[in-house]
Amino acid sequence: MGRGKLTPQDLEAMKTISINLQRLLSESGMKQSHVAAVLNIPTSSFNEYVKGKSLPKAGNIQKIADFFGLKKSDIDPRFSSENTSAILKQISALANQLEPERQKSLLDYCRHQVAEQQAQTKANAEPSKSSKKKFAAYQYQEIVDKFIADEMASQDIIYLDHVRNAQDLYHAIGRHYENVVLYGEVSAGTGIWVGQERQETIQYPSPVPEHDLALKVNGNSMEPLFYDGDLVFVKKTKTIHHGQIIVVIVNNEAYVKKLYRKNKEIRLISLNPDYDDIILKKDDNIEIIGTVIT
Incomplete structure (x- = not known):
């Protein structure tokens, strides 16, 4: 560019x-x-x-x-001008795989999108277009300002005058802790069973993200994103997509991996290049626990 x-x-x-x-x-x-x-x-x-x-x-x-x-x-x-027809072919191919009721839902969604697009086109043609853009920019800035304020509020304040060596920094960061319930370990390597019952309660530096499950990483196959012994927080969800980091049980062994579709294969990818991908077989039993949020 x-x-x-x-x-x-x-x-x-x-x-x-x-x-x-x-x-x-x-x-x-x-x-x-x-x-x-x-x-x-x-x-x-x-x-x-x-x-x-x-x-x-x-x-x-x-x-x-x-x-x-x-x-x-x-x-x-x-x-946006690249492969437009290919996108439509993909939509059509996926739609053909849906059940009739789901096809109807997809059709309703498309109609809703067209209606929104037409309304937006009409709004952009109105004389007040510039004022609407300014208002949209103002709303966007409000969102950004709130995000920054929330991030700042969740951090420990470190006064640099008090930092003389690394030990001072260790004392300054993470002084506030919250209780986190661990439900066992999840493998970044060969697979470990995730405990279904509450295992232990530990102290974790604030702020703790909103989550459904906290697990300890075992292994180094997800470095440099997650290291051996790190905690991962998992959010249970009804939807996942290609490219997400997920916790999944495959044949009774639990992994934290990146979900990836390559040609006709679905792979569970390690971020550490020293580890091979796990290629899911069609008869593998799987249970997706959720997506990793941090």
């Missing part, structure tokens, strides 16, 4: 990319720093993309799209 002076189209693309990335992060429950680490994109650069202050290179857009199981055009409008 190149550097230099940005065109009006580039500036508009930055806004759209920012909105799309914030939505994907919110839906997946993943932190910006985690995604950046997995994709090998500098955290500062990824944060700029999310804030709409920097235009990603095409290669980074491809990395992000692959991670979330999307097309580049789903994230960056500059690629």
Whole structure:
């Protein structure tokens, strides 16, 4: 995409990319720093993309799209002209696999989307379009300000005048703790059974994210995202998608892995390249516990 002076189209693309990335992060429950680490994109650069202050290179857009199981055009409008017919073919192919009642629900959803698009087109043609855009920008800024305020409120305040060595930093960070109930361990390697009964209660530095299950990671196959002994917080959900980090039981052994669809295979991927992927067989018994939120 190149550097230099940005065109009006580039500036508009930055806004759209920012909105799309914030939505994907919110839906997946993943932190910006985690995604950046997995994709090998500098955290500062990824944060700029999310804030709409920097235009990603095409290669980074491809990395992000692959991670979330999307097309580049789903994230960056500059690629919206690519493979439009292919997208429609995919929608049609998936729709043919649905039961009649689900096909009807999909049709209703499409009609709703068309109605929204028509209403938006009409609104954009009205004389007050500029004022509406300003109001939308104001609402967006309010959301950003609230997010920042919440993040700041949840952090320990560290006065740098009091920090002289690493020991001072150890004392300053994580002084407030909350109770977390552990339900056993989940493997980042060969598989461990997840306990169904309450195991133990431990102290964990505040703030503890809202979760349904807390598990301890055993093994190093998910480094550098999760290390041996780390806690992962899991949210039970009725939906998952390609690219998410999930906790799944396969043939009575539990794993924390990245869900990935490659050609006709569904894989459970380790982030550590020293470990092979787990390729699910069609007769494997699986139970998806939920998605990892941190």
